[in-house]
Amino acid sequence: MSHTKVLPLLEPEASGAVVPCCPPLTERPFTAEEAETAARMFKALGDPVRLRLFSAVASHEGGEACVCDISDVGVSQPTVSHHLKKLKEAGLLTSERRGTWVYYRVEPSVLAAMGRLLTMAPAAV
Amino acid sequence: MSHTKVLPLLEPEASGAVVPCCPPLTERPFTAEEAETAARMFKALGDPVRLRLFSAVASHEGGEACVCDISDVGVSQPTVSHHLKKLKEAGLLTSERRGTWVYYRVEPSVLAAMGRLLTMAPAAV
DNA sequence: CATCTATGTTGACATACGTCGAACCAGGGT
């Protein structure tokens, strides 16, 4: 599974830049398809353990952390791995093995896109 | 159930102003308690139907909508009601009965707070 | 009061989800 995977919330472009899937929630009613896409991201963050893991990675120095640095969240190590996988599948994290350790890092554009979703529609453009 | 209910993400104040529960996800690792609180919100938006309903209300004129205006999301009416209740319990929506119809409206501060959660930690303040 | 329309509630069901222990894979020493 090392080939490029489709990110749910963002459409990757050739340059590596990404374009958000959906307008702000407040702009117009989401279509079924938009909702399906965006909900996948929210769902991924909708578990306390996953949210802690994500926050731990996101706030870690350099925007990345190895599993050993963040796996102290009160669940077994397989469960940590399971949740990290979920976050990866949701397009929120990427992982890379370097020697003994596996490093996870956040996809910054995804954070920005999710933030945009929750933006109040600007009164005037 | 008409008495004031505790909002999960925000602590209501006397004035009606609210104060966010958590710092940006990228600022520092979330505590278990913070994660529990914030995850409840993300979870509420983690279902496509709920996300559509929420978006429909949020984007509706005046920031509010009656159920009849937004219940065309492809599921039965009881299911719509169920999801609206979930959104209410998560502190994302409030409801008010006016005559025959029940109107739902978004809690604007909650949107702002969630947006802040997804903010990149500003390099300099 | 009878009844109609708009919502909410209940009970039941299938599926999804979070969790764990055990087994398994990958690298790095020794």
Next chain:
DNA sequence: ACCCTGGTTCGACGTATGTCAACATAGATG
């Protein structure tokens, strides 16, 4: 080669979740 440590995958289990049909409730209106 061997084993040790870090991490993932597998299989199983209990619980939560989304969904619907049926019933219940709240106002409006005749």
